[in-house]
Amino acid sequence: MSAEMSTETSTVEEFRAEVRAWLEAHVPAEPLPSWTERAGFDLHRAWERTLFEGGYAAVDWPAAYGGRDAGLRRSIAFAEEYYRAGAPERINMGGLYLLGPVLMQYGTPEQCERWIPDLLACRTIWCQGFSEPESGSDLASLRTRAERDGDHYVVNGQKIWTSMGGFADWIFALVRTDPEVGRRRKHHGITFLCIDLRSPGVEVRPLAMVDGTRGFAEVFFTDVRVPVENVVGEVDQGWRVAMSTLGFERGAVFGDHAKFTADVEALAALVRVRGLEDDTRALDELGRVLVETEVYRANVYRLAGIAEAGGDLDSTASINKVFWTQMQHDIFATGLRLMEEDGAVVGDPAAVPYADAATRRSWADWHHRYWYARAAMIFGGTNEIQRNIISERVLGLPMEPRP
Amino acid sequence: MSAEMSTETSTVEEFRAEVRAWLEAHVPAEPLPSWTERAGFDLHRAWERTLFEGGYAAVDWPAAYGGRDAGLRRSIAFAEEYYRAGAPERINMGGLYLLGPVLMQYGTPEQCERWIPDLLACRTIWCQGFSEPESGSDLASLRTRAERDGDHYVVNGQKIWTSMGGFADWIFALVRTDPEVGRRRKHHGITFLCIDLRSPGVEVRPLAMVDGTRGFAEVFFTDVRVPVENVVGEVDQGWRVAMSTLGFERGAVFGDHAKFTADVEALAALVRVRGLEDDTRALDELGRVLVETEVYRANVYRLAGIAEAGGDLDSTASINKVFWTQMQHDIFATGLRLMEEDGAVVGDPAAVPYADAATRRSWADWHHRYWYARAAMIFGGTNEIQRNIISERVLGLPMEPRP
Amino acid sequence: MTTTHPTTDERQELVRLTADLLGRHCGPEQLRERLDAGTAHTPELWGRLAETGLVSALVAEERGGAGLDPSYLSGVLVSLGEHAVPEPFLETAVVATSVLAAFPDSALAVSWLERIGAGDALVAVRLGALTPYVVHAGDADLVLDLAEDGTVRALLPADVDVTPVQALDPLRPLATVIRRGEDAGTVLGVAPAAVERARVLAVAGAACLLAGASRRLLDLTVEYVGVRRQFDRPVGSFQAVKHAIADLAVMVDMATSAALSAFDAVDEPDARRRAWAAKAYAGDAADRANVSALQLHGGIGFTWEYHLHLWLKRVMGLAASYGTTVTLRRELAVELLARTGEATER
């Protein structure tokens, strides 16, 4: 990301004021319906278009692609204002947080120009095609094959857990281009490939999840022809690109702390609605997650400082991922616990207005976010995998014996 | 243990009333000073003598050795009354809870007659000699050697963590009698041997612990001659005897739940002293450990039922050990937490009477028990080892690959 | 009333019978059918439970039942929990039969007892603060309303407004129940002891169901990590996975012990304390089971297609019913302070 590349001339606080005014004028008065159904999705996409047209789709990205070159501090300020305003959930996350940064690091100028502006304007929705049914934690054991045929690859295989899969236009996928070398060294012979989901031979099956929503999908490839120019990075060297992607997925999304701060404020609203303002146990639970979000905020700013100084954030990604996913789980589990018997009710109980005007949360949202928080401890590399990485690569503890 | 062998004719409730009356007449009015110093130790030993003379040293043991053949239920009732009365801590635990049961299972009649009555009368204090500096969790890697020389073994080596080591008269130890077979199969060639600590060549060095007390010791053996008749069980087959001992150490000590119930009542006293009766967070913490002790009590009775029906308690020992040691830690950690700033003060703060008359606890006792609770998660096989046993032997999960 | 507890053999036989029945008629496929159909209770399964004699087990012999002590059903309840049975068995066959039997002179009570014994009635139970939502109220032929003061009312569907809420666990439907006016329903009498016993039965019984459901989550997880391979070895061979499961097994085992023991002790002097503690702990164990089972299953556990979520939701629903861990343990702490405070003053 472009920590030092800002061409923006306003101060951070001037920029913040501008963003705040724009959001006040544009954020929908009522929360949008969930994007996991088509109607809500279309509204979210329209909102993304509004954001793009305002110049706010990704303020720290190059102006050439539709960003603002605003630098890291203004990007954080934007996110803080965005969540404070209760603006809609972003929907093109795979593109914004993963593919975009990866393209800027590994992509050719042609690829950047071809894909980034559409991504930013939300004209194309991207999803991630890494996991396979038999390759979860052990990602490198992936089996989806891509065989070279002239100036195309022919792709066969299956991906799973592609988030937004049911709505996506494109997928960035890991495919095995050299099975021979992969048999000896499984991290080799993998290629990072962008695939148009409208290609013949692609079948997308939305996956119904535990709460009935369909935010994920399975994607099946049968003799799908993909132009060789869709390879990002070097052929057979996709593992490095994948690791970089996972680094973005695990590491700090600068500004995300504001989302959790908003969540904790919603929790405070819940404490008020339940009349627990003087219950020291409730205060203890509220205080615990509040402390976590403050700590996370401090850490985001520390990491931003490292990034601005050109430092390496690799060793911080796994620690960051374990912390924020546990914090997020704590927040929503605390919410359910504070709800007592109402924690077992998904819809808003008739008698109690859990939808808090100030925080624009419905009780059903809480449940949805709760399950998402559970999933976050698994996706992007399970927290167990992160603990392996922390102990072996960050702390230098001895490896486990191999079987 | 003699679950079904009772020759006692009173009902459990009659027996309980008798015990209660006896304890009311005999329990010292003031708590005894800690047994970790000699003066306190002598007072505890005198108390054990009083108990023995009253016939209460081990009510479920055979009358022939000084017990009462009272059966399991009366033994539990005894323990409940004992802790309720705030009677002194038992000091010959290695003898009472480990060696005694082991001798009754593996010892010859001669060994039982020779050692049990003295043990019960606290004329001899026993300590356990299993761990060595390089053999903790990996107990079977022990190196203390015993070489046969006529009708003696000659013992060389070192034991550590022998609790009460500084005061003990005898040690029951694991020694390697066949190093040859041990090199191939390390659980073989080990023998369970009782050693008089007054033998020439024995050196006992008390170990100062984290809180300054000296409850443990190291024991060094240099050419110590031990008669062969001191072997318990079969020569070279001591691992089985050791596992049985550890089963007693990990498994339910029937009646011990009453100790934890008394601890939680002391915690309730602490809540009162701190004026936290209406603080829902304090109530939550108190309630949590109270629930644990109730659950543990239920489990003790369940296990007693299994034992009375002649069932096997082996598979329950590790679960029991993990639970009670964590519960004990929870109790004392909760105490420290409820003390707030006073948790960092060992002596009774002048201003606050933490010694509660009803529970006969000084604040220094709390600290001592806290560190003991920490130790309990390690001794008798660390809780990590117990989790290995639970997952592999109780639940049947696959073994880890060997290096 | 002399209580006769079952022998170990009798217990095992009953549990075996229950598990066998449920294995055949209440497997994940059948649960999924109900989910798709949008119904929890089915007359078929209830009929089978009745045929086997489980529904009428506690009904007196002269009313057509077996006249057994509740302790005969503790293991059965754990088994019902293991199978996530979507029927008001605890409410109808345990709590209602116990309460109704306290009014032998009420013809209405007797007739409902007989209907229950015959398998012809589903009963929902409202227990004051313990039941802000009443389970299976929409399916019930009768709602027993047990007030804090011991007043017991029989409410027919026409006597109440039943408003379903969207329960997290659709196979354990919840509703708010409001009497239609002060005079709605029939007062069977005022029986504080019977109501207190009903509370204890409900709370201890919920602990049994919860321990059973948690055990199923444990079993499903043990099974899955034994089969699922990553890095060329079963996931269950990784020590961190094993230890997480071991910790869960400790809690589930202890929760089961406490729940069975509390349910068997409903007529002991400390019945309330034991029931409250068992349910409070079962709630904690269930929470651990919920978190660990899903984490160790990984992605597949999140899918609607895989059946793990049936138990995830069941434990969340049960943990929030008949007193949550937080409220129960607070009440226990208050009671302990009162009890030991008195002792100090003496």
Place this chain on the structure above:
Amino acid sequence: MTTTHPTTDERQELVRLTADLLGRHCGPEQLRERLDAGTAHTPELWGRLAETGLVSALVAEERGGAGLDPSYLSGVLVSLGEHAVPEPFLETAVVATSVLAAFPDSALAVSWLERIGAGDALVAVRLGALTPYVVHAGDADLVLDLAEDGTVRALLPADVDVTPVQALDPLRPLATVIRRGEDAGTVLGVAPAAVERARVLAVAGAACLLAGASRRLLDLTVEYVGVRRQFDRPVGSFQAVKHAIADLAVMVDMATSAALSAFDAVDEPDARRRAWAAKAYAGDAADRANVSALQLHGGIGFTWEYHLHLWLKRVMGLAASYGTTVTLRRELAVELLARTGEATER
């Protein structure tokens, strides 16, 4: 007052200097000597800290110091925590210098500032409810008493009754301090802002010390399990051990981040919230460090001979000082409710 924050290089240089000094003069052996001698503070170590300029770093140049912003010392405090330094550095060099500087017209305040800057004075600080026990009060030449209303008193040893209590951590001695009568001591003035800043410095500084001490427990554990072998492999190669350490590393890392950031932000508008949060979290991290370090060391960690207990006790002592996790997070929750409640009403 314009504040100048140190550059990254300056920070690293200061921390390197501190660690180097402490490595030579405050190793486990030296700590043990003090333990055996029954003293915490020694003039020798304090003299070295003063010589290096650390004690006078925040004292204005015209008073003989370097006139630096407190943020120069955040990393130094973490290092002091790592070395379990048994001196009132936070109290004397940070809190006292900050408070005394608020009274430039008081000759008494100025003279104490100069004595501190010269390395000639140890100061203890009483901060109302945050300090039921005052650390190093017995060693202090001066006790600064900062009342909730902003009144600042200078108390000489003759003005107070200092009653030592038996601290869990003998190298961080505690005492109760009572003024000898209403008139004892000298009122320097009433400065609510300076007292609030002192509170924030003390709490954020304690968070830094605590994060440092926790990091040492982590480091000692990583080192030990790398060396200790059981079952023919390093204990640290067992996955359950690794994951326990990884979880600890996450907490220690985040605690350090938050503590440094809070201390650097003492003059920001949200300074109090950041300090309170940092200390609350550092207390939780320290608790985890305490539990995990001892568990993973096993028996040897319990011995007086091995030095782990120095840090175990240090983290317990620090966690119980300058606000516990429980009190701090409760205050934060109350503040959040007040803040967001107002927003709702607007």
